[in-house]
Amino acid sequence: MTETSWHFEQFEPTGSAIGYRITRKLDEVQSPFQKIEIYESTDWGNLMLIDGAMMLTARDNFLYHEMISHPALFTHANPENVVIIGGGDCGTLREVLKHPGVKKAVQCDIDEQVTRMAEKWFPELCDSNDDPRAELLFDDGIAYMANVAPGSLDIVIVDSTDPVGPAEGLFNKAFYASCFRALKDDGILIQQSESPLMQLALIQAMRDEMGKAGFTTFKTLPFPQPCYPTGWWSVTLARKAGGFDFREADARAKAFKTKYYTPDLHRGVLVSPPFVADVLGD
Amino acid sequence: MTETSWHFEQFEPTGSAIGYRITRKLDEVQSPFQKIEIYESTDWGNLMLIDGAMMLTARDNFLYHEMISHPALFTHANPENVVIIGGGDCGTLREVLKHPGVKKAVQCDIDEQVTRMAEKWFPELCDSNDDPRAELLFDDGIAYMANVAPGSLDIVIVDSTDPVGPAEGLFNKAFYASCFRALKDDGILIQQSESPLMQLALIQAMRDEMGKAGFTTFKTLPFPQPCYPTGWWSVTLARKAGGFDFREADARAKAFKTKYYTPDLHRGVLVSPPFVADVLGD
Numbered sequence: 001m002t003e004t005s006w007h008f009e010q011f012e013p014t015g016s017a018i019g020y021r022i023t024r025k026l027d028e029v030q031s032p033f034q035k036i037e038i039y040e041s042t043d044w045g046n047l048m049l050i051d052g053a054m055m056l057t058a059r060d061n062f063l064y065h066e067m068i069s070h071p072a073l074f075t076h077a078n079p080e081n082v083v084i085i086g087g088g089d090c091g092t093l094r095e096v097l098k099h100p101g102v103k104k105a106v107q108c109d110i111d112e113q114v115t116r117m118a119e120k121w122f123p124e125l126c127d128s129n130d131d132p133r134a135e136l137l138f139d140d141g142i143a144y145m146a147n148v149a150p151g152s153l154d155i156v157i158v159d160s161t162d163p164v165g166p167a168e169g170l171f172n173k174a175f176y177a178s179c180f181r182a183l184k185d186d187g188i189l190i191q192q193s194e195s196p197l198m199q200l201a202l203i204q205a206m207r208d209e210m211g212k213a214g215f216t217t218f219k220t221l222p223f224p225q226p227c228y229p230t231g232w233w234s235v236t237l238a239r240k241a242g243g244f245d246f247r248e249a250d251a252r253a254k255a256f257k258t259k260y261y262t263p264d265l266h267r268g269v270l271v272s273p274p275f276v277a278d279v280l281g282d
Numbered sequence: 283m284t285e286t287s288w289h290f291e292q293f294e295p296t297g298s299a300i301g302y303r304i305t306r307k308l309d310e311v312q313s314p315f316q317k318i319e320i321y322e323s324t325d326w327g328n329l330m331l332i333d334g335a336m337m338l339t340a341r342d343n344f345l346y347h348e349m350i351s352h353p354a355l356f357t358h359a360n361p362e363n364v365v366i367i368g369g370g371d372c373g374t375l376r377e378v379l380k381h382p383g384v385k386k387a388v389q390c391d392i393d394e395q396v397t398r399m400a401e402k403w404f405p406e407l408c409d410s411n412d413d414p415r416a417e418l419l420f421d422d423g424i425a426y427m428a429n430v431a432p433g434s435l436d437i438v439i440v441d442s443t444d445p446v447g448p449a450e451g452l453f454n455k456a457f458y459a460s461c462f463r464a465l466k467d468d469g470i471l472i473q474q475s476e477s478p479l480m481q482l483a484l485i486q487a488m489r490d491e492m493g494k495a496g497f498t499t500f501k502t503l504p505f506p507q508p509c510y511p512t513g514w515w516s517v518t519l520a521r522k523a524g525g526f527d528f529r530e531a532d533a534r535a536k537a538f539k540t541k542y543y544t545p546d547l548h549r550g551v552l553v554s555p556p557f558v559a560d561v562l563g564d
Contacts, residue, residue, distance in 0.1 A: 006299060010288060015325030016508070017288060019299030043297030043480065060479060060512075062557075197342060197508055198325065224506050224514040226298070226479060230342075231513010232506040259557040268550015275344075275541040 004042055009054055011229035014198040018054065018229060020044055026121060031113035033166050038121045044227070046121045048089065050114070050161060057227045058122060061091055064192070065125075066261040067223040068235050069095035072155050072190040073102070074266065075237065075246045079154040080104070083182070085141035085170065087159035088114030091125040093134060096157070098256040104133055110166060112138035142169050145178035153182045158191035163202070171206055176213035176238075185240055189215065193236040195229060196222040200279045203236060207280070210238045219244040220280060221269045223260070244270060286324055291336055293511035296480040300336065300511060302326055308403060313395035315448050320403045326509070328403045330371065332396070332443060339509045340404060343373055346474070347407075348543040349505040350517050351377035354437050354472040355384070356548065357519065357528045361436040362386070365464070367423035367452065369441035370396030373407040375416060378439070380538040386415055392448060394420035424451050427460035435464045440473035445484070453488055458495035458520075467522055471497065475518040477511060478504040482561045485518060489562070492520045501526040502562060503551045505542070526552060 008019040020041045027038040037049045045058025056064070069092055073079050080103040082096050088109030096105045109115060115136065119126050128134055137144065145156070156179045160167040169175055170191075179189045189210065193203045207218045215238035225233035237244060251263040272282060290301040302323045309320040321329040327340025338346070351374055355361050362385040364378050370391030378387045391397060397418065401408050410416060419426065427438070438461045442449040451457055452473075461471050471492070475485045489500045497520035507515035519526060533545040554564055 006290075006292060008288075008290060008299065008301060010301065010303070012303075015303040015323060017290065017299070017301030017303075018513075019290060019292065019301065021292070021294075021297040021299075041297060197506070222506070224479070224504070226512040226514055230508040231300075232508055257556065260555045262553050262555065264553035265550050265555070268547050271544050271546035273542045273544065273547070274539065 007039060009052065014195055014229045016229055018227065018231070020047060020057070022047070027117065029113050029117065031111050033111045036113055036117050038117060048117065048121070051165065053162065054227045055161070056089055056091070056122070060226045061125070062259045063223055063225050064233065065091035065095050066258050067221060068092055068157060068159055068190060068192060070258065070261045071221055071235070071246065071266055072157065072188045072237055073099050074251045075244055076154055076188050077186060077247070081153050082106070082155045082157065083108065083145070083148065083153055084157045084159055085145065086161070086167065087157065089118040089122060089125050090115060090129055092157055092159045094125055094128040097128040097131050097133060100255070102133060104135065106135045106137060108137040108139055108141050108144045110138065110140050142175055142178070145175065145182055148178070148182035150181050151184050154184060154187050156183060156187070156189045158189070160192060162194070171209065173209045173212040176210045176215065180214045180240065183240065186242065187240065189238045190235050193220060193234045195232055196220065196234045196273075196276055197230050197232050200276065203234065204280060206236060207238070214240060216241055217243060218280075219270065219282065220272065220276065222273070222276070223269070289321060291334065296477055296511045298511055300509065300513070302329060302339070304329070309399065311395050311399065313393050315393045318395055318399050320399060330399065330403070333447065335444065336509045337443070338371055338373070338404070342508045343407070344541045345505055345507050346515065347373035347377050348540050349503060350374055350439060350441055350472060350474060352540065352543045353503055353517070353528065353548055354439065354470045354519055355381050356533045357526055358436050358470050359468060359529070363435050364388070364437045364439065365390065365427070365430065365435055366439045366441055367427065368443070368449065369439065371400040371404060371407050372397060372411055374439060374441045376407060376410040379410040379413050379415060382537070384415060386417065388417045388419060390419040390421055390423045390426045392420065392422050424457055424460070427457065427464055430460070430464035432463050433466050436466060436469050438465060438469070438471045440471070442474060444476070453491065455491045455494040458492045458497065462496045462522065465522065468524065469522065471520040472517055475502060475516045477514055478502065478516045478555075478558055479512050479514050482558065485516065486562060488518060489520070496522060498523055499525060500562075501552065501564065502554065502558065504555070504558070505551070
C-alpha cells in the first residue's frame with residue numbers, strides 16, 4: 001500500500017480551505033518569479049501549486065480551460081487573433097486553437113518555468129504548443145499588452161493567478177486600458193474572476209476598473225472548479241459595446257469535443273443567479 | 283482580535299478535503315443516531331457537522347436546498363403531495379412550501395435533534411415549519427415510505443446524508459421500491475447524488491437500483507455546493523415514465539424569490555456535461 005498524506009491550502013479571502021490526498025512530490029522549481037511544485041495525488045492526477053496555491057489538477061482543469069475560452073470565442077463573430085496573458089500551463093491555448101477560425105494565438109506568460117513544468121507533468125495540456133498558429137512568449141504581460149498594435153486583437157484572455165503577487169497588475173485600469181486599445185471595436189476581454197459566492201466585491205471592483213478603461217458591457221459566468229477556493233469560480237467578459245449573445249448554431253455544430261462546455265450550458269449561465277445579479281446588476 | 287482555527291474534513295471517496303476558518307464551537311449533541319456539532323465561522327456563518335461531515339453552512343445552503351426542490355416541483359405538472367425523507371434542517375421543506383400548489387409536505391427525518399439544532403442555529407431555514415401544510419415527523423424514513431398509501435404522492439425528495447451510516451438504506455432497491463409504490467404514475471423521485479466529478483459510478487449504481495425498482499427515466503442535475511466534497515454536487519431525478527421537460531412558463535412567473543435557481547439555469551442543466559453524458563448516457 002502506498003503511503004499517503006494530505007496537502008491543505010488555506011485561502012484567507014474566503015475563510016475556507018481545500019486539500020488533496022497526495023502520494024508524493026514529483027518536482028519543484030524556484031523560478032525568478034515564484035515557486036512551482038508538482039505533486040502526485042490519489043484521485044486527481046498530478047497537481048501544480050504556485051507559491052503554495054493550487055493552480056490545476058489533471059482531473060478538473062478542463063472546467064476552467066473550457067470556460068475561459070469557448071464562451072468568449074463563440075460570442076465573438078469571427079475571432080482570428082487571440083492573446084492569452086498568463087496561461088503558462090498551455091491548457092487555455094489548447095482550447096483556443098480548437099476553433100478553426102483562429103489564425104494566431106499568442107500566449108504571454110511571465111514565467112517560462114510554468115510552461116516547462118506543464119510540458120513535463122501535464123503533457124496533455126501542451127498538445128497544441130507546436131500548432132503553427134501558436135506563439136509562446138515568456139515576457140511581462142503588462143508590457144506586452146502595452147505594445148500590441150492598436151485595434152489588432154479580437155480576444156484577450158487574462159488567465160492569471162490571484163490578484164496578489166505577480167498578477168496584481170493585471171487587475172487595474174492601466175492594464176485594462178492597454179487591452180481596450182489593443183482590441184478591435186467588437187473585441188472581447190475575458191478574465192478569470194475568482195469565486196462568485198465569496199468574492200462578488202472583487203468582481204465588482206474588476207468591472208469598475210474595466211469601466212474606467214472604456215469597457216461598457218460586462219458578463220460574469222460562473223462554473224464549478226473544485227481545485228479553487230469554494231469550488232465555484234467565474235470568468236468575466238467585457239466589451240467596448242454590445243451584448244453577449246453567442247453564435248449558438250456554430251457552438252452546436254462545433255467539430256471539436258468538450259467535456260463540460262455545451263451551448264445549453266452557455267445559454268443557461270448567461271442569466272446570472274439572482275444573488276449575483278442583485279450585486280452586479282445583470 | 284478573535285482567535286480563529288481551521289476545521290478540516292477529509293473525504294476519502296474523493297481524495298479531497300474541505301476546511302473552514304472557525305471562531306468557536308457553539309453547540310454539540312450526541313443523538314441516538316449521530317453526533318451533531320455547530321461551529322461559528324468567519325465567512326460562512328454557522329456550520330452544522332454530523333459525525334464530522336459538513337452538512338450545511340448558513341452561507342451556501344441555498345444552492346442545495348433550491349436545487350433539490352425547485353427542478354422537481356417545476357417538472358411535475360401539479361405537485362400537491364410531497365414527502366421529504368431526511369431533510370431535518372428544514373431548508374428543503376421551506377423551499378417546497380414556496381410552491382402555492384403544494385397541499386401537504388411531510389418531512390420525515392430519523393433524528394429530531396437535527397431539527398432542534400436547526401431551529402436554534404439556523405432559524406431562517408425553519409421559517410415554514412409552522413405552515414399548516416407542513417408535517418414534521420421524526421421517524422425511520424425507510425419504514426415510513428414502506429407504509430405510505432400506494433399511489434398517493436407526487437414527489438418524494440430524499441435529502442439524506444452520504445450513503446454510509448444511517449442513510450445507507452436510502453440508496454437501494456428496497457427503499458426505491460417503496461418510493462415507486464408510493465408515487466402516482468406521474469410522480470417524481472429526487473435524491474441528492476454526490477459529486478458529479480468524482481462519483482459518477484455511485485450515481486450510476488443509484489440509477490441501477492432505481493431501475494430495478496421500476497423507474498425508467500433518469501436525469502442528473504449538477505450544481506455548485508462549496509461545503510460538500512469537490513464543491514460540485516448533484517441531484518438525480520427518476521420517473522416511472524416520461525421525460526424531464528419542465529413548466530418553464532410557470533417557473534418564469536413564480537411569485538417567490540430564489541438566490542440560485544432560474545428557469546434559464548434549469549434549461550441549461552437539463553443537458554448534461556459531455557463527460558457526464560458519456561458515463562450516464564443522457
